[in-house]
Amino acid sequence: MQAIISARGLSISKTYKDALTRRLAKLEPLFPAITEVKVVLTKEKHRRTAALTLMAKQHTFRSEETAGDLEMAVDMAVDALGRQVREMKDRVKNRKARSAPRRAPGPARAGATETPDIVVRRMPLKPMPLADAVDELRGSRDEFLVFANAKTDAVSVLYRRRDGGFGLIEPVA
Numbered sequence: 001m002q003a004i005i006s007a008r009g010l011s012i013s014k015t016y017k018d019a020l021t022r023r024l025a026k027l028e029p030l031f032p033a034i035t036e037v038k039v040v041l042t043k044e045k046h047r048r049t050a051a052l053t054l055m056a057k058q059h060t061f062r063s064e065e066t067a068g069d070l071e072m073a074v075d076m077a078v079d080a081l082g083r084q085v086r087e088m089k090d091r092v093k094n095r096k097a098r099s100a101p102r103r104a105p106g107p108a109r110a111g112a113t114e115t116p117d118i119v120v121r122r123m124p125l126k127p128m129p130l131a132d133a134v135d136e137l138r139g140s141r142d143e144f145l146v147f148a149n150a151k152t153d154a155v156s157v158l159y160r161r162r163d164g165g166f167g168l169i170e171p172v173a
Contacts, residue, residue, distance in 0.1 A: 001028055002036045009043035010070075023078055024052075031085045033057045041070060050077040054085075061085060125155065133158045134166055 003021045005012070024037050033056040042049040048070040054061040061084045065076035127148040128136075137145045137158055144159040149170070157169040 001025065001034045003039065004036065005039045005041070007041045007043075010041065010048075012041060020074065023074070027054065027078070027082055027085065030082060031056060031059075031089070033059075041074070043070075048073045050074040052077045052081055054081050059088060061088075127153075130156075130158075130168070137166065 001024070003024055005017050005020060020039065024039070027037075028034055031054075034054060035057065036055045038053040038055075040051040042051070047066050047068060049064065049066045050070070050073040051064040052062070054063075061081050063077040063080035063084065065073045065080060067073040067076060123146070125146070125148050127150045129150045133145055133147045133149075133156075136147075137160065142160075144157055146155065146157050148154070149156045152170065154171050156171075159167045159169070161167050
């Protein structure tokens with residue numbers, strides 16, 4: 001990991017640069033793909049700002065913190081970078097868990113009666129042509145639409161498919 005440290009409005013010693021580099025090296029076990037860290041330390045009237053940019057192979061993290069003391073600003077910025085890296089790793093881990101194949105629920109235990117929470121939503125049954133039902137489902141966030149097909153006078157279900165298309169369920173006599 002390469003650390004580029006620059007200062008605006010103040011001078012920093014070699015020992016401070018080394019200590020800062022060691023502090024930033026503690027982020028490496030969290031995210032081994034770190035290639036470069038840029039640090040800009042700024043001094044203004046009564047405040048000190050630490051702006052850190054952490055670059056990895058596919059990600060860039062940025063943190064800028066301001067405090068009355070330079071050490072505190074650096075500590076808060078490094079903590080924010082650590083938090084960002086941990087959150088990104090959690091997002092990647094959870095995304096992989098979500099894409100894992102789902103198993104069907106197992107059989108109910110003997111003697112246990114399960115009553116799932118059922119939300120009832122009552123709607124009037126509208127007679128409409130299939131094209132109008134498709135338009136209505138496109139305009140809503142629902143996954144399906146129950147309607148009376150104007151052409152067949154039968155209750156039909158139009159549903160949104162995973163590939164983005166629509167499916168139609170019609171009763172057979």
